[in-house]
Amino acid sequence: MKKVIVTGSSGFIGKALTKKLYELNYEVIKLNSKTGDISDFSTFSKFDFTDINHIYHLAGKTFVPDSWENPLEFYKINAEGTLNILELCRKYKIELTYISAYVYGHQDFMPISEDVVVRPNNPYAHSKYIAEQLCEFYAYEYGVKVSVIRPFNVFGVGQNEKFLIPHIIKQALLEDNIKVKDLTPKRDYIYIDDLIDAIILTKHSKNNYNVYNIGSGYSISVKEIIDVVQEILDISKPINCENSFRINEISDVVANISRANLELNWFPQYSFIDGIREILKYEKEKYNGEV
Template structure:
């Protein structure tokens, strides 16, 4: 049996496919997949022994979603619909990797039962896709596990994202500059997220939604301080004091549900994850 991973060439996808291969799980070659919004995108793939689908293909960068919301809605909603249709026809389960969809939280930590207020087009497109998943479970019997990762970071992440952006500057720039020092986020290392996804794939639960985080938040300033401590630098830190639209000040994930139902625990602290990233990025400079 094999697993279809959409978005296999992305940051999460590459790490997931590598982990599955190391553990003897075959993945479908999605090199010819094409546009996930195309109704015929799966026609060129060999899906004869398909046992599960893990859906990662998406538009993901929040600032870009404000500039081009229609592309985010099209890719993230229609793409998910096409995947659900495949799962319905093949009678296989789906792990859908969603996003942070809670907006400005009323209280911390944030559980899966907390109020949903998607506050950017990216998050809203993912929330609509979640609703599609639940509809297909309720009406077509498609087994679905939804993972809501908090802030993912790790080796191989694009440098337009905050953590590799900070590390790159700490290693090779005269100073470190960011948009805002204040926002606090709950960070999950890529290897921990991959194991959460695989745990959901192997679960017998028919429908569930899980947060995936570490249960502690760090500000941008705290991340810079930790990175500089690991690197051994004391570079000037500059902030543009520019907040994102609908900025969330602080988020902390309540991960008790995934720990209880899937027996999952994050293995990386922020320090150990950042250390691994820094070691990797040093070799590339």
């Protein structure tokens, strides 16, 4: 049986990845906050890495607003934690797939390719980009085979309610109106199942160092998200917008996914509407009589 490690296995993406790997008959060692702090190398002393052939590294701090309040924790976990994972890969000759983030910041042209100048615009993105630079160094200087996934805005069943789409859906199902901070920002959304497929396909990457955008190739505004949710639910609740703006807010984001198309033979299978329908089916069952 193929044996792999998933760090961050208890997170939104980690749970979905672990489930899919089990379905594909992998033996999965799960590392998460309960097993220890990845920024402390001694955490790994309890594990045997001799027969591991791949690590999927997702563990990290993820919520952008929190990164402004506590940047030190983000750099410690996201950068130093990734360095520790790379050291394991170097020592035991393990291949790595690193799940990064949208690190591009403000860009003048869309869609955004992997080759543009990266301009992280918040501590979270900057900490992830530092981790990418470590991955690149270990790939070229130590021969560790690394694939970096840059997901754009991931959504799907089981995502934390502090993120935009589950926040909107909960209000659409349970509240009298829908409250958001800003209706205008547009993002490229990718459904969780499509992201998981791309992550698993990186095992077949040919180069020693690979970077892939994973998105849909089109963007949707906050207002359009609300419209899609209300249309599927056949409702028309009032929308209250605070007209407040996040620090360094980006107005629009679209991914160029041609490299993943070409090198991984990966293409999104879910449209945005398909993904919202899947979430709504699950959420309506969860809330049951409350809806």
